[in-house]
Amino acid sequence: MTMTVRLLGGEQTAQLETQLKAVFAEAFVEPPYGEGPADVERAFRRFRSQVRRRGFRAAIAFDGEDVIGMAYGYPLSANTRWWNTLTDAVPDELRHEDGHRTFGLFELAVRPGWRRLGAATRMHRVLVDGLDQARVMLNTRPEAVAAQAAYLSWGYQRVGSAVPWEGAARHDVMILDLTSSSEPVR
Template identity: 70%
Template sequence: MTVVVEVLDGGHTAVLERQLRAVFAEAFAEPPYEAGPRDVERAFRRFRSQVRRRGFRAAVAFDDGTAVGMAYSYPLSATTGWWDTLTEPVPEEMRREDGARTFGLFELAVRPAWRGRGVATALHRALVEGLDNRRVMLNSRPEASAAQAAYRAWGYRRVGAAVPWEGAAVHEVLVLEL
């Protein structure tokens, strides 16, 4: 079958929650994440509020009507706490947000059986294509070598490290200038 990527707004993405939960659970069950049911539940509690954010946008990859990959994000607000989770100081100019400057990429996941087929690249391309934002920012586990290699190949650069929530592992903070 041919994988098709669709770009969706929050309302259209919300109705896919069950399928996206399955993508998340499969994609993040492996090391270094080893996500279990509690991790999936925590991610989708956030998801339910994220899909309602201004400017929310998702790219979902479908194979014969079944979601096999996803990426979603929205512009960071002027009062975002994302920069406050950094473990290393960054210049104030980098931290400045205005509600339109930075598109925060919150999840990018592909089911294992569909990896190595360009699905992640297609999702990322569809998600950021045509954005008015000046940059995209994401957090990634440093030991997730395949993800790190993809982000670097797409032009992301490391700007720091963060602990994005209490109890989380250290993540690299990566930025892509658009």
């Protein structure tokens, strides 16, 4: 097993849709997610518009030509609705977006056979290194213990809870400050 991580733009990432769907399906079928085929299709309907967003970038992990992991996102727009899904009150300053302030990390997944080998850490590092944004924001399930531990070790802090779409489970909203003087472990 030899892993490489490549930083890709939207068009390149879109070409990997079939392999990325397989990663998503394998990673999120397990508890606490329990995602099935309909969830995969819903995620990839969003994916097709996400790859066309300004500033989209992806860090894709490969074993040879096989995709074993993915991390991707794009800068949040000034009129993002992401903050509207919060169930906790947060200061207006935290919610302020201008189209440049926050990079939204929308997916990070690793195939089960490649977990605990550093793939997620490497993809995250490649994805966030060189970002112009001041922070990265993500949603994660609180019961996803391994993901939570990784995010905390990389320097993320929980800022509240959200229900990101109708019928979704509660998620923790986490932010990584990219402007702090102390470099987070990534």
